[in-house]
Amino acid sequence: MSKLFTPYQIKNLELKNRVVMAPMCMFSADTNGHANDWHFTHYAARAVGGVGLIILEATAVEARGRISEHDLGIWKEEQVEGLKKIVDLCKAHGSKVGIQLGHAGRKSEAMSEPNIGPSAIAYSDDYRVPVEMTKEDIKNVAEAFKEAARRADLAGFDTIELHGAHGYLINQFLSPLTNKRTDEYGGNAENRSRFLKEILQAIKTVWPEEKPVILRVSAEEYGEEGNHDVDVANMIKDLKEEGLDLINVSSGGVINVVPRAYPGYQVKFAETIKQITGLPVMAGGLISSPSMAEEIVQNERADFIFLGRELLRNPYWCLQATKELRDEITWPKQYERAKLK
């Protein structure tokens, strides 16, 4: 028996295994942010393949928070219907479904909208200089996250993930590299995490208590003056009572630096965050080997494994992984004759 294919419960969310599909932008929505046939097929295929938790790609809480003009959106009631269809399709095949709520801030390349950030500093020469957010803007964006969470519940999502990683807006506030504010939203760690705290407080007023909230973080920013795993862990620890149930541990994207990546390169950050915060964590990054995934959960270095590109290559990874791990899971009955012995 493997541990990777054992269930796990967080609040009311019962997951059949520890395999999570990482959020991955498809940049395939129309310019109104509506889901379409691509999304229905793409997500349902991973559910057929046995993934425990599917987390939908970064979905914009505001039109100006899109990474591109073709992001999925959740800033309007009309967007709920398509999202609900994805949820229903995935659940019909036994997966649980989350959605990553995102705001790109200074990294928005949706040129039809102005872009905003904690401070007027561009990501690189190829990006626009964002307009520094006023306190009114901060309040409005927290409200947009709240409304997005309300719509996510309407669509039937089992969990929401706040995109606090990869140098997008929440991360821009958390990082001393991008947040140069001199008011109560900048300076020390408590001030830099105030925006996230206010988002969590706003969400709590609409998101059901029994459904978990996930936070994705960049636990290492790959800049000496930036946040490192212990800094991020301490910020999470201070916020966990505001309603954080699970941490999805990633890294990078805050500054224009490419880290040296190898299978499992982010697992050590997940371990630190698990240890310091006491919260369950997801670990991943270039993982494709079932045995490696099993080692990480078996040794309690993380509670879940997220797979990104491997699941793009192989939506049926779970069905095949059980062979290597000498385990058995239920195959869709239509595929049973293909079961690997």
Ligand SMILES: Cc1cc2nc3c(=O)[nH]c(=O)nc-3n(C[C@H](O)[C@H](O)[C@H](O)COP(=O)(O)O)c2cc1C
């Ligand atoms: C096509 C693609 C789109 C991505 N979009 C997102 C996203 O929307 N949100 C996010 O947090 N990470 C995003 N990522 C990062 C993945 O979630 C994941 O962390 C990364 O690919 C490393 O895992 P992997 O090596 O298993 O692919 C994306 C990655 C890829 C390849």
